[in-house]
Amino acid sequence: MKRLDDYRGIETDAVLDDICQKGKRLSGTSVVHVNATAVGGGVAEILDNLVLLSNDVGVRTDWRVIHGTPFYFEVTKKFHNALQGQDVSFDERELDLYKRINEKFARFAFLDHDIVIVHDPQPLALVDYVPNSRPWTWRCHIDITKPNKQAWEFIEPYILQYKRMIVSADGYKRPDLDIEQRIVYPSIDPLAPKNRDLSEETMDGYFKGEGIPVDKPLITQVSRFDPWKNPEGLLNVFQKVKKEMDCRLVFVYNMASDDPEGVRVYNHMRKLAKPYLESQDVLFVRGDDPALVNALQRRSTVVVQNSTREGFGLVVTEALWKETPVVARKVGGIPEQIEDGVTGFLVERDDDDGFAEKIVELLRDGDMAAEMGRQARESVRRKFLITRHLLDYLNLFENVVVDK
Ligand code: UDP
Numbered sequence: 001m002k003r004l005d006d007y008r009g010i011e012t013d014a015v016l017d018d019i020c021q022k023g024k025r026l027s028g029t030s031v032v033h034v035n036a037t038a039v040g041g042g043v044a045e046i047l048d049n050l051v052l053l054s055n056d057v058g059v060r061t062d063w064r065v066i067h068g069t070p071f072y073f074e075v076t077k078k079f080h081n082a083l084q085g086q087d088v089s090f091d092e093r094e095l096d097l098y099k100r101i102n103e104k105f106a107r108f109a110f111l112d113h114d115i116v117i118v119h120d121p122q123p124l125a126l127v128d129y130v131p132n133s134r135p136w137t138w139r140c141h142i143d144i145t146k147p148n149k150q151a152w153e154f155i156e157p158y159i160l161q162y163k164r165m166i167v168s169a170d171g172y173k174r175p176d177l178d179i180e181q182r183i184v185y186p187s188i189d190p191l192a193p194k195n196r197d198l199s200e201e202t203m204d205g206y207f208k209g210e211g212i213p214v215d216k217p218l219i220t221q222v223s224r225f226d227p228w229k230n231p232e233g234l235l236n237v238f239q240k241v242k243k244e245m246d247c248r249l250v251f252v253y254n255m256a257s258d259d260p261e262g263v264r265v266y267n268h269m270r271k272l273a274k275p276y277l278e279s280q281d282v283l284f285v286r287g288d289d290p291a292l293v294n295a296l297q298r299r300s301t302v303v304v305q306n307s308t309r310e311g312f313g314l315v316v317t318e319a320l321w322k323e324t325p326v327v328a329r330k331v332g333g334i335p336e337q338i339e340d341g342v343t344g345f346l347v348e349r350d351d352d353d354g355f356a357e358k359i360v361e362l363l364r365d366g367d368m369a370a371e372m373g374r375q376a377r378e379s380v381r382r383k384f385l386i387t388r389h390l391l392d393y394l395n396l397f398e399n400v401v402v403d404k
Contacts, residue, residue: 011387022394023057030113032062036122040256042314049189066123076122082151135163142311168312187389194290203295217301222252225265234306240356252287321380323373343376
């Protein structure tokens, strides 16, 4: 199991020493993170690594996952979509179920820690059902700048019961919300199986085991099958690229237990991509094994992220760290990560031709791709490693403990 000291040589000594001191000062403080799934999606990925390291430095850190029914997760995915701007409406039954599941979980979750951090909208309403709660923090991972009106009117009173909101980019702050707001960037763990170095033999083994052919350059998107990740649009971009250069498109996908849309979008995409799947120009690869995802992100010639909305996009960070050049849409948290033309390419939301052109440029110019990859890794090292993330949290915890 990893320890803080294992990050020496990757993270600066100054950051690691600061973490050690603050961890000692905070020993005896209890923290709990609450979210909606233990597996699948960026939040689970972050907590899976961060909670361990936080305990390692001496802060007693729990992780609770709200217990929901399938219908509850249908409703919360609808909330997720509505808060990201989709035009949907909610009936009383849906809103009641949302409240009821939160109320029920609040009864047995015992959220009596010194610091409570609630992630995303699914467990947001817990704050209403825990008596005498200390000031809580809402950690919002999604883009709530242009929400659907009904969803926002329902959600806002809950948000206002929190002491503060944490978002992933400056543009996500809401001046109309009268609570403290701060930015904490998400992060990747460079030592996790998803991101650590892999030998060529190990990668060969994964490719052979999965039957992934390597006779053509690979263009890869790693994502849940979610309409916001725009897999259908990516197929369109791929057709344009393929006219210029022979290559293969890989959809690496998994299912998150809090995302019931995954199966529907998957089935739709299988139909749409049928001829390409038959010719093996397009591959669907199940990405449940983090080391396989790691190998695919490393061996791809280009990693793409075609999202039309994106809270942050950890998959972008993961590819940048591996020095694989990335082409992605200029949406949500992605521009926080990519300096256009330096650490990757950013393309406007509707510009399929531009997206295809940038992929082709990278497929043709290996030197440029390699230089971008080097710059990308350094930028992740500076801004998006788990150690920096932990330090941001420890700084926050110190404020909260002083506030009390
Ligand atoms: N992921 C994975 N296997 C897959 C698809 C995704 O392990 O087949 C991981 C991916 O590596 C990343 C996370 O799920 O760590 C997705 O995070 P991101 O922020 O990109 O998107 P989200 O799903 O949270 O919207």
